[in-house]
Amino acid sequence: QAGQRGGGTIDFYSPALNHEVQERLELERELRHALVRGELLLEFQPIVDVRGQVVSAEALTRWEHPRRGRLGPDQFLPLAEQSDLILLVGRWVLQQAMQMAMEWVALSPQPPCVAINVSARQLASGTLLDDVREALAASGLPPHRLELELTESMMQRADSREALNALRAMGISVAIDDFGTGFSSLSYLKVFPVDVIKIDRSFVTEAISDPRDAVIVRAIIAMAHILGIDVVAEGVESERHQIVLRALGCNRLQGFFIGRPESPAQFCERLRLQTLNPPPGPGHG
Ligand code: C2E
Ligand code: MG
Ligand code: MG
Ligand code: MG
Secondary structure, three states, rough: OOOOOOOEEEEOOHHHHHHHHHHHHHHHHHHHHHHHHEEEEEEEEEEEEOOOOEEEEEEEEEEOOOOEEOOOHHHHHHHHHOOOHHHHHHHHHHOOOHHHHHHHHHOOOOOOEEEEEEOOOHHHOOHHHHHHHHHHHHOOOHHHHHEEEEOOOOOOOHHHHHHHHHHHOOOEEEEEEEOOOOHHHHHHHHHHHOOOOEEOOOHHHHHHHHHHHHHHHHHHHHHHHHHHEEEEOOOOOOOOHHHHHHHHOEEEEEEOOOOOEOOOHHHHHHHHHHHHHOOOOOOOO
């Protein structure tokens, strides 16, 4: 709303909006420096198989902001995604996460894969393939221990499909993240082969409370398995979630009940403990 100020000037700017714009500009400027200053960090969240064995860990980015405290990815990645800044952040995540995944080899006879989120802009930029190759070479991580998480909308683009096929040809796993939140999910599995689907937390929550949703989730899992696709349930928050999802045929679980995102050191400790005290086999637990 334009307001009349003393002296006859008309102010077309809402002070609140102006403030917001300033904040965003400030945050973007700070994010550019955050990488150099080492303010970005990764947490890892375990993904377990039906026995409870950690088979994979998702790298989740955080920003230890000097004044605002620790920020979650939803608080700064959408901003980074609006510019090429996301490419710098994405490259850093690839390198850092793969380097850390190499440390797991010494701690576990069956070291987990590392799952890394890829943004739409990263995929569309055409540099993803090179960035991945570089990070693999620098870390020495075998490609089959890397999993890239993409969302359904990212698979729609024909040019993305080429890059994804190249990644899969290298032995890298491709996962569809937040599965069930988009449309025509099932047809994609036919057109574009993937290795893993991650059923979105909202869908998981509904499957717990609504028998009709449970039937849909069961069908998705069954179909995925027929196609040779692993299924991860996101947002497993309680024992009940775990029981229901296992009953629906889900073979991989991720969520606060299984383990919260944790520091690299905590995650290494988890692997150490698991090696000392492996989960019982499927017939015993
Ligand atoms: P996502 O890939 O779906 O990751 C799972 C999110 O759900 C994480 O939030 C995780 O902390 C949270 N979560 C896991 N288990 C539970 C649970 O049982 N209950 C609830 N309520 N939440 C759970 P986070 O770390 O805030 O990440 C949010 C999103 O930000 C991620 O969603 C991912 O899309 C994106 N993201 C995170 N790190 C990166 C990154 O390095 N690059 C890109 N491009 N995106 C990232
Ligand atoms: Mg993810
Ligand atoms: Mg997800
Ligand atoms: Mg999700």
